[in-house]
Amino acid sequence: GYKQANVVILPKSLADDFEKFCHANDGPLPLLYRSNPGDWKCPSLSSDSDIRTDCLQYRIYEHGACTGSLKSLKEYSEQLKDMVTFYLGCSFSFEKAVQNAGIPIRNVEQKCNISMYKTAVPCYSISTFCCNLVVTMRPIPESKLEAAVLATSELKEAHGAPIHIGDPGLLGIQDLAKPDYGDPVHLHPGDIPVFWACGVTGVEAVINCRASLAFTHSPGCMFITDIKNDNVTVRSSREVPQVHCISQDPLHYSVVSTEAAQKIKTLETLIGIDPGDRGIIHLRRQDELLKACLSISHARSVLITTGFPTHFTYEPPEENDGPPGALAVAAMLQALEKEVAIVTDQRAMNLNKKIIEEAVQLGILKRPVPLLSYQRESANSALMFLCENGNPGRPRFDHLIAIERAGMAADGNYYNARKANIKHLVDPIDELFLAAQTIPGITTTGM
Structure with a gap:
């Protein structure tokens, strides 16, 4: 087959900003060619083209509203003299590679x-160009997920690897049976919905910029180039992508390179070494570090808890290395532009506040981390804390991390390593982790 392209035609006064918008969002909008004003050809893509007639159908937009569909743009030839055509990559271009x-x-x-x-x-x-991402969905058998990622990951001009695998709700898509563009495609038993960035994102940008006049192809009626789809192979085995399921409810898969996965597994082996022979090796869960890393990488808002009083007779009780570990994780999350907060015991609030203030002064943290406390006031306290108005469909956090944190024993008390009861120093923050197990969309990690 031949490479296909999405088409956006805009007034030349908007062209520079739209090109910047494409470069800033090159996943959905890989720019294949930008014409000069009034140029109906694209010599690098096709030897004998005329953008006025080479798509099966076009849409016309006036001030952000679609005012009709056209088979040809020739009647607008005069207006097109002051307009610029953008040719954008299309996922139809990778379908042959997927089939192969x-x-x-x-x-x-x-x-x-x-x-x-x-x-x-x-x-x-960028300037007047703003919109949400549009995606295509292709049902892929679960056993073929890695093959689908491998087949598309190098095809950057056709959007590359999928941007999401699993539950459509994680993208804000409510009903797969009701696509915004195109037709509903039915999943077979064992299929997983896989989503790729889509060039129709450009249509949404055109609508929102409210240009006095603009044209696009009709979704599905692409411009077909003269360039054949050549299969691209991954150059290095280290770069071969792996697909891992990181959540069953909601269903969510993540992608990682073989090289990165191996580095994380090496770290996991080192972490599993117990030089003090403390008898904690049974706590290690094989391959969970990789899943935790991938899960955290997808999180938008992370809640960290720490707090384990050691010399509990001191005032205030001394802490172990949990708080500095929490700050290190918080700093990493801030660097990744994620929201992060810390919840700790009421008795340790002042201690953690001072540590956070000093970390900001030293430049360890970009900005102060919100410091929270949790108390059990009712049976729904944990749910109210984790979710807006206690609604499980609207969690405030999508990942919880416990670092060196005391947990409740079977008898309802909390103990340190010397078997001393420290319940009077520990708030029931572990309830948040138990509640999270019942809230779809929240995952947890313990360190």
């Missing part, structure tokens, strides 16, 4: 257009 990998293309089997959905994921805004 032995993966069924359900929309082809079902003889329908691909499903396209608006998401709740914002693109980077």
Whole structure:
């Protein structure tokens, strides 16, 4: 097959900003070619093209509203003299590579257009161009997920690897049966919904910029280039992607390179060494470090808890190395532009406040970390703390991390390593982790 392109045609006064918008969002909008004003050809993509007639159907937009569909733009030739055409990569260009990998293309089997959905994921805004990401969805058999990622990851001009694998709700998509563009594509038993960035994102940007006049292709009616789809192979075995399931409810898979996965597994082996022979080796869970890393990488808002009084007769009780570990994780999360907060015992609030203030002064933290406390006031206290108005569908945090944290024993007390009861110093923060098990979308990690 031949490479295909999404098409956006804008007034030349908006062209520079739209090009910047494409570069800032090159996942959904890989720019293949930008024409000069009034130029209807694209010599690097096609030897004899005319953008006025080479798409099967076009849409016309006036002040952000779609005012009709057209088979040809020739009647607008005069207006097009002051307009610039953008040719953007399309996921149809990778379907041959996917088929060559032995993966069924359900929309082809079902003889329908691909499903396209608006998401709740914002693109980077440039001037008047702002919109949420649009994605395509292709059902992929679970056993073929890695093959699908491998087949597409190097095809950057066709959006590359998928941006999400699993529950559509994590992207803000409510119903797969109701695509915003295209046709519904039905999943077979054992299929997993896999989502790729989509060039129709450009259509949403055109709508929101409210240009006096703009044109796009009709979704699914692409511009077909003269360039053949050449299969691209991954150059190094270290870069071969792996797919791991990191959550069953909601269903969520993550992608990691073989090299990164191996480094994390090496770290896990080192962490498992117990030089003090403390008898904690049974606490280690094989391959959980990789899943925890991947899960945290997807999180938007992380809640960290720490607090384990050691010399508990001191005033205030001394802490172990949990608080500095929590700050190190918080600093890493801030560097990744994630929201982060710390919840700790009421008796340790002043101690942690001073540590956080000093960490900001020293430049360890970019900004202060919100410091929270939790008390059990009712049976729903944990749910109210974790979710807006206690609604499990609206969690405030999507990942909880416990670092050197005391947990409740079977008898309801809390003990240190010397078997001394420290319940009077410990707030029931472990209830948050128990409650999180019942809230879809919240995952937990213990260190």
